[in-house]
Amino acid sequence: MTTSPPEKLVIAISSRALFDLDEAHRVFEREGLEAYSRYQVDNENVPLGRGTAFTVVNKLLSLNERLPETMRVEVVLLSRNSADTGLRVFNSIEHYGLGISRAAFCGGEPPWRYISAFGCHLFLSAEPSDVRKALENHVAAATLLSRNPQESAGSQLRFAFDGDAVLFSDESERVYQEAGLDGFIAHETAAANEPMSGGPFKPFLSALHTLQSEFSEKDCPIRTALVTARSAPTHERVIKTLRSWGIYLNESLFLGGMRKSEFLEAYRADVFFDDQAEHCALAKSVVPTGHVPHGVVNRPG
Secondary structure (H helix, E strand, O other): OOOOOOEEEEEEEEEEHHOOOOHHHHHHHHHOOOHHHHHHHOOOOOOOEEEOOHHHHHHHHHHHHHHHOOOOEEEEEEEOOOHHHHHHHHHHHHHHOOOOEEEEEEOOOHHHHOOOOOOOEEEEEEOOOHHHHHOOOOEEEEEEOOOOOOOOOOEEEEEOOOEEEEOOHHHHHHHHHHHHHHHHHHHHHHHOOOOOOOOOOHHHHHHHHHHHHOOOOOOEEEEEEEOOOOOOOOOOHHHHHHHOOOOOOOEEEOOOOOOOOHHHHHOOOOOEOOOOHHHHHHOOOOOEEEEEEHHHHHOOO
């Protein structure tokens, strides 16, 4: 009897999230597309600097070395560049030894259209409009905010997630917005035994959990954490929701409204995902941060 191979974890990354393309982008904004194309071709053998997502991508790809029987993680490049201007990006991939072989160079068109075709679980980009489209098409996605990239300590890959409107739906956040803190606490306490619906990052978390299960707990190269403004008694619904999904996080921080940035720095997150722009603005100063423009707080008006 044969068994099907385990599902791959597939991550889509934009070229501006993976590499530092700020100077090339400034050329485009100042002088236009023709000057940008000439600049990229003239410098196609000059490796690009590391971008915000470089460390996360490098650590993800290194997981394949730990599970050599089959490639369990794939990273796909999605770019608004043409193949001609994108050659510098592929040369930079080769320079750093990144195991990325698949790409879509879209010649100025939005690359999010190919996310589902590649079977992606997550899309990381520097372009908010592409991220919103990915979320509308039910793929976890985040806009990576600028931060000087640097190698984090150790080889373990550490993800941190906000709860409402990221791992969970925004149903509870809507109650908070409409009824305030007291109404939110009353609602969540009454619904403690009712699992919440999944948010946009639930499928990605589930795929991560499956990948984690292939390693011993002591030797697992992936660590996950929930970092939420919730506190007791609203913690109970969160715990029981994750239990009902069969997903267990390594750490859960219930901060009761305290600022998240100090805790993310102590946790040493490689990337943190949150739906609220003000939380992201503080977090990005200490860890790479992805804004998830989903849910009631991101709706116009």
